[in-house]
Amino acid sequence: MTAPEDGAGRWYDDAAGPVVRPYAMTRGRTVSTAEDRLDLIALVVAAEPLTSLPGGAHGLTDRSLSPEHLDIADLALRSPQSVADLATGLDLPVGVVRVLVGDLLAAGYVHVSRPVPPAELPDEGVLREVIAGLRAL
Amino acid sequence: MHAPAPVALKILVAGGFGAGKTTFVGAVSEIKPLRTEELLTEAGRPVDDTSGVEHKRTTTVAMDFGRITLRPELVLYLFGTPGQDRFWFLWDELASGALGAVVLADTRRLRDCFAAVDYFERRGIPFTLAVNCFDGAARYPEEAVREALDLDPGVPVVLCDARDRESVKDVLVTVVENARGSRSTSAGTARPAACSATTPPAGW
Numbered sequence A: 001m002t003a004p005e006d007g008a009g010r011w012y013d014d015a016a017g018p019v020v021r022p023y024a025m026t027r028g029r030t031v032s033t034a035e036d037r038l039d040l041i042a043l044v045v046a047a048e049p050l051t052s053l054p055g056g057a058h059g060l061t062d063r064s065l066s067p068e069h070l071d072i073a074d075l076a077l078r079s080p081q082s083v084a085d086l087a088t089g090l091d092l093p094v095g096v097v098r099v100l101v102g103d104l105l106a107a108g109y110v111h112v113s114r115p116v117p118p119a120e121l122p123d124e125g126v127l128r129e130v131i132a133g134l135r136a137l
Numbered sequence B: 001m002h003a004p005a006p007v008a009l010k011i012l013v014a015g016g017f018g019a020g021k022t023t024f025v026g027a028v029s030e031i032k033p034l035r036t037e038e039l040l041t042e043a044g045r046p047v048d049d050t051s052g053v054e055h056k057r058t059t060t061v062a063m064d065f066g067r068i069t070l071r072p073e074l075v076l077y078l079f080g081t082p083g084q085d086r087f088w089f090l091w092d093e094l095a096s097g098a099l100g101a102v103v104l105a106d107t108r109r110l111r112d113c114f115a116a117v118d119y120f121e122r123r124g125i126p127f128t129l130a131v132n133c134f135d136g137a138a139r140y141p142e143e144a145v146r147e148a149l150d151l152d153p154g155v156p157v158v159l160c161d162a163r164d165r166e167s168v169k170d171v172l173v174t175v176v177e178n179a180r181g182s183r184s185t186s187a188g189t190a191r192p193a194a195c196s197a198t199t200p201p202a203g204w
């Protein structure tokens, strides 16, 4: 796509406005640094360096991290969080979460466990557990 | 981390406009709107062709999102697919790695679910057709719906009430059983679920 001919101002129309702000915390980056786009159900788990910190992720002194990075890391300390969980839990757009998780991943503060690839199915035991779990809900 | 990797599964909930997708997801999970802000050009997709917005680079799409925690390390996620055609590129992302899908059909507007049925058929994603029992809608027998939608014999057709937790649970169980079946055998398990024929709870 090319820029509209009547000036760059048109990029910032009303519809685009709200999008600009959340991306400020990613310093304008819109594409995650992780190799491939993180799936909505990719699970983010805090890595060992964080679990050993007394104050949780907020005890980190890494100045390259924003409060939102720390919020994500803190949530991931408690239990595995999917990208979608983080987006709804922190009220951030999915695209922003992807970028922030990519940073944490690159810095070694979290692991990401990717969902079962499309061509495969989770193993039989898991499916049986899901069925039993649903019935018991 | 020496614990076994946590497992996340997803099931898509599709259907026509007003077919009961949000109600369905809300019946079994705490529903939350998920905001995705898509940069259409970077996603490599055609820019949405609605006239007058050609210059727009981003679009916000809200999806229904529900989480069912079976145990802390085993979570089932439900995603209500966005209804408009122009967001179908989002379906591709959602559909990738999905365990299966539910297509909700409203018998008063059965055609509205054609697009969803077609989509899952083309991609070989196992889906279950759930006929939502709206009040006043004729109760189509399973076979009539199957025929009208020209469904493969392997596609389970069940009746459901999207407002009813038990009914929605039954549909989800059918989806998972169907996914299981699609691995070993070619046919899924068609298991008619009861439609609660009673009057809806007061205040609905």
Ligand SMILES: Nc1nc2c(ncn2[C@@H]2O[C@H](COP(=O)(O)OP(=O)(O)OP(=O)(O)O)[C@@H](O)[C@H]2O)c(=O)[nH]1
Pocket (backbone or CB within 6 Å): B015, B016, B017, B018, B019, B020, B021, B022, B023, B024, B083, B132, B133, B134, B135, B160, B161, B162, B163, B200
């Ligand atoms: N009687 C009856 N009403 C239902 C049922 N499911 C949903 N409804 C009602 O139908 C209307 C539409 O339901 P929604 O869940 O919002 O449908 P939707 O598919 O999310 O709609 P869109 O997101 O607008 O496409 C709501 O007023 C629901 O209360 C059902 O099984 N029976």
Ligand SMILES: [Mg+2]
Pocket (backbone or CB within 6 Å): B021, B022, B023, B064, B080
């Ligand atoms: Mg809805």
